[in-house]
Amino acid sequence: MNYLLLSAGFWEISFDLLIGFFETLKIFSVTLLIALPLGLLISFGTMSKIKILQKACATVVWIIRGTPLMLQLIVVYYGPGLVFGTGAGLSAHVSTYITFGINYACYFSEIFRGGIQSITKGQYEAGYVLGMTKSQIFFKVVLLQVIKRIIPPMSNEIITLVKDTSLARIITYYELIFFAQRYIKNGGLLWPLFYTAVYYLVFTAILTVIFNRIEKKLSYFKA
């Protein structure tokens, strides 16, 4: 591999980094897959009338949002081994998915909560007097209005996630930045590390376009 790295030209390196980027993309996708539904559940929890559940969820959100993601990664990855002895513990991949999933779920849950609570009581009451069930009101009336309102903060958070994925490197998840750093270690080649910015930029540009499309799609109504 060292030999390959040293003799590699621009396109080979670009391709190699693309493979690293796929790892980044994997963290990104799995995190969303976990954090979107989990975030919704947590937001329901923080809005629950059941006091214990509400307090428990609020405490989790406070702890997760109040400590660095990097620290959370270290605790999840190294913690079990320290407490139960080596051999216990999760792989770097699983640790990353769990930590990112929970971390982003907490941030999303606050966005969801804000969105859901911003819908006026009148919308629910209109649904009630039309004989609709609570779930019909949520899915047929409230949800799309909430989605419209949370698109801007969600797109912000999701674009932050693109770049946060690079933190996984510190618990040996080999993603894009790690791939680029190999070139420094093994051949003193610095530019691939700077070059990774292009991958992040292109990806966030694509996300921005997608979010703008959704925003435009939902601009036919005011809510």
Added chain:
Amino acid sequence: MAYLEIKNFCKKFGNTEVLKGIDISIEKGEVLSIIGSSGSGKTTFLRCINFLETPDSGTMILDGETLFDAERDKKVKESALRTKRLNFGLVFQSFNLFPQYSVFDNITLAPLLQLKERAKKDKTIDYSEEKQKILDDAEKLLAKTGLTDKKAAYPCELSGGQQQRVAIARALALKPKILCFDEPTSALDPELTGEVLKVIRSLKGEDRTMIIVTHEMGFAKNVSDKVVFMANGVIEEEGDPKEVFDNPKSEKLKAFLTGINNKEGE
């Protein structure tokens, strides 16, 4: 016994007694107007009728069926509540249309959801035929409220008067036995109130049973069969509209009417 009989509705929020024993009876096809100053409990009363609030005491009998009895109905299941609510329609002061649906879909949303539920339980229902009926009904309601050309518009594209007419059509689509209005024109510019009142007046022509909370005294006087004046959570005076407006007996009603006349004279 009257079509709708409400006895002794009381409602407290915390320590404030908002309704202190309201009795009302309406015959089928009658229009009852409720007037009264701000904070007298009119909205709360309508919300109790529509099962958005639960009265602390009292009973409500509609068409011989006891819909509510505070002694009996301490805890009512959500599904039972839905069925009870469907006896009534409510038009809000602030319209509360569903912004993401077109005018037509606002009107048909709830009836179609109900049809789907019924069709799931009862396989003998001819779904497409019933659906067509709902769509045809909605077209008729659009025509009746003068909104046929706004069928595909979204609420944000409509004036307040148009939005309120959609809200009326939406409530009528469920064929409520009694339609309630909570100050349907209070959120409108003065030049838009006429078109909404005209629609309500046309409903009176169809012998619909209605309860209207309003600050439009002229309208209340000539559309109602009966007027109720509420003050501080009690019915202070009630009766024939001409009697109530032209010959008020209680001091409070006199003061209230004078206040309104002064405001209108300004």
